[in-house]
Amino acid sequence: MAAEGLDDGSRGYDDGDDPDGHFGEAVAAYYDETSAEMFRPEAVEPAVELIARLAGERGEPRALEFGVGTGRIALPLARRGVRVHGIDMSRAMVERMRAKPGGEDIEVTIGDFATTRVDGPGPGFTVAYLVYNTINNLTTQDAQVDCFRNAAAHLVPGGCFVIEVGVPDLRRLPPGQNTVPFRVTPERLGFDEYDVATQGMRSHHVMATDEGTVRLSVPFRYVWPAELDLMARLAGMRLRNRWEGWAREPFTNDSTKHVSVWEKV
Structure with missing residues (x-):
């Protein structure tokens, strides 16, 4: 920036x-520090547990993270034996992940995760995911729709797309x-x-x-749960689960965020 x-x-x-957009060096320099609560084990471990479980449902676990950033989820997920590939526009954020233990082992493609395609291992990825409100970084409805289509294009049949995002x-x-x-x-x-x-x-x-x-x-661009479900349908996916959080608490009228899982049909 x-x-x-x-x-x-x-x-x-x-x-x-x-070229790093809104997450260039100015943000990357302070990202881990200012988001410290999201790096705590109680925030990371439930997310990694659920994503790893979904990744392993279709054979060899292969995960694609949209907006891999500094590796908050990708690094512990890889330590669980999941092969992780990330897409991110910010070289500055990825450089910080590279400097962490195991960071060099995460494959990364620099680009816009709404449209950037990567060569998946084998038949494709068993799970794709977007965490910590990252879907909102796409500031138009068209870009968010493209993101769902991009996820579906990378997934094997029956693979899952996972999003964590706040309720407006x-x-x-x-x-x-x-x-x-x-x-x-x-x-x-x-x-x-x-x-x-x-x-x-x-x-x-x-x-x-x-x-x-x-x-x-x-x-x-904030987005409603029902709007996300329609985007998934346009991309050939259907809602499988929606919870309030990674611990799979029930989603209610009072929930301030949700973790949603769509399955490629």
Whole structure:
């Protein structure tokens, strides 16, 4: 990302012409630190357990991760004996995964995971997955539809596509308000800005680091569970399971996120 000066001496970033898009060096430098809660065993292990189980249902386990990033899920999944291939646009994020133990063993293709095709091992992949709201990084409905089609094209018959994503938090928006804070601490301020007419969302982050204050702003497109189910149908997949989380808790009206599994028919 390209840095731009701010009057208060802090640093802000936009994607500019960075081929890494919104997850270039500026984000990669702090990603693991600012997402530390998602790297805890209680967040990682249930996800790895479920994905590994699904991957092994169709013979040799072969997994494709869309948005592999710094390897939060790919590395422990590979240690479970699953052959993992990742697709990611950000070289900066992948470089950080490469620097971790086992990172060099993860095959990665640099590209847009909505459209980038890779040569799968054998007949194809037994599972493809998108975690931690990454489907929202695709900021148009067309791109999200393409992502489902891309997943289906890589899967063996009966293979599964898994997505973890939040439920849009619009119930917290009173009339006339378009922002919702999601984190307020002495070290970090985060809030989401919604455009309800277009299902657009922009997450704003202000973080205190050893080098000073960092400001980030990243666009997303929020998506409803039923909308995802329709995208799956268009791609030749059907809903198999939907839970509130990786521990397979029931999905209810009060669930703030879901883990959904679609099967290629």
